[in-house]
Amino acid sequence: MAKAPNGPLGALNGKLHNLVFYVLNGQPVVRTIGDPGKPSRNQLANRQAMSVTMEMVSRISEFTNVSFELEARGTVRNAHNLATSYIKKHALKGEYPNISVDYSKVILSNGNLPGANDLKIEKKKKGVLVSWDPSGQYNDTVMILLYHPLEKTATSVINACRRDAGSYFIDLYEQRVEEPIEAYICFKSANGKAISDSTYIGNLNGAVESPEEIRQKQNYVLVKQRFDVLETDYLQQMKDNRGNPVNSKAFRSLEREYEVLKNKLEHLPGKPG
Template sequence: MAVCKVGPFGHPSGKIGDLVFYMSRGQALCRSKGKPGKATLKQKGNREEMAVTMELLKPMKDFINVSFKLEAEGSLRNPHNLATSYNKKQALTGVYPNIKVDYSKVVLSKGALEMAADLKVSKERDGLRLTWDSGIEANGLPDDLLLVLVSHPGKKRASTFLNAGKREDGSCFIPLDKDWMIREQMEVYVCFKSANERLISDSFYVGNLNGAADTAEQIAEKAKYQTVKSRFDQVAADYEKKKMDYAEGTVGSKAFRYLEKEYLVLKDKLTHLPGKPS
């Protein structure tokens, strides 16, 4: 990508040959338009990392536009660019093609304002209760605003609260007005912003509620396990009955041996098959 200097006739816009000219945050830029070849393993991994990061951040747009606003000011990057950069580098785990989000490492703000200590979250009937130590040791102030984001990964949604309370309150209630919200996986993040909007804290991962939702792979494993288990239960019942008949000499040995072999194969398969109920 190249930066275009403004000339006597201005800068071009659009495509000229294999070059594309465009503006980004007041800066004239140029990039080549090439034909992509076959992707390497590294490129595939990078694409999956980007796709997973975009899926994570898309529902968080309203929160990110506020939480990264200060850092983006005066730079060529916007809040979404910053959030993408931080989380693509820090919040992913695994390797292609199984890259996932480590929710404990998600970054939703960066700043020098003091974070509260002893942050905790608990479920109540119609929402969440957040508590924290309202004491101040560094540069915080009693009227610092608390920003809260509740991520609902299973629904690919997020609940944003940009003025949930003040530092001096020591607690706040976060209403969740949909029935599914209180039952689904929740990942809770907070940060503090000064009342004059000149300072913000690093974001803090308060924790998970309701555990993690099953991935598509886990759902498939559980379905396969149940299929094998159903067949095993059927064979096992037949085997136990025929075993008694065989002992009494009333069943042909060849048919019984086939049944016994299937019984033993299925039994061993269930022992090693993933997807077993916990």
């Protein structure tokens, strides 16, 4: 049973048939419950997009709770909502069922504080060195996020140093230094009242392959192995017959499969390099 404590025109609270009414951050909300039936392809795509988004958002909350705090202030939204919305809308690539994050388009803050130029990330023996042009408001606070997609975890440095330092070294254990790293930076004013847009610094150690990319490479290897066997047999028989096709059903079958696989390999995704 749903109740209307503020009168018939007020917000409902409770359950009514397959609807649940409640108040979230001061705003009335309604959602459905029960079995929604078989999902459509668009629904499946939306679910995967949300799953991929949340996989990253849940790991970077220590950073985004601070980087989106100013934008969320005074609204019904919170930092988690903003991080989810920006990544889902702007930083996904691919089609269902192969949706993944485009790390170069991830947004971690929005503001009017100036960013920085000459951003670099360098791999060192025991960590990474992030550097930037130190010109600008010298006492701005530097915030750095390193995302580790292979482990699906993050290294957040909320108060790295002041802008005028120009660089900051982040300690990482040896294995993590050698794994893929996606790096981001933003600047927050010393009084905490302004923040810059986040900037993607870049990638270290190459990108993590998606399940679809791995499947394509494995499939290419299998087809190439089969082709190599056929090619050896085909060319040997041609050589034995002085460069002329052998007049037999078995050879014609071999030649047909050889040509099909040769053409297939030219267009098959997953080819090395």
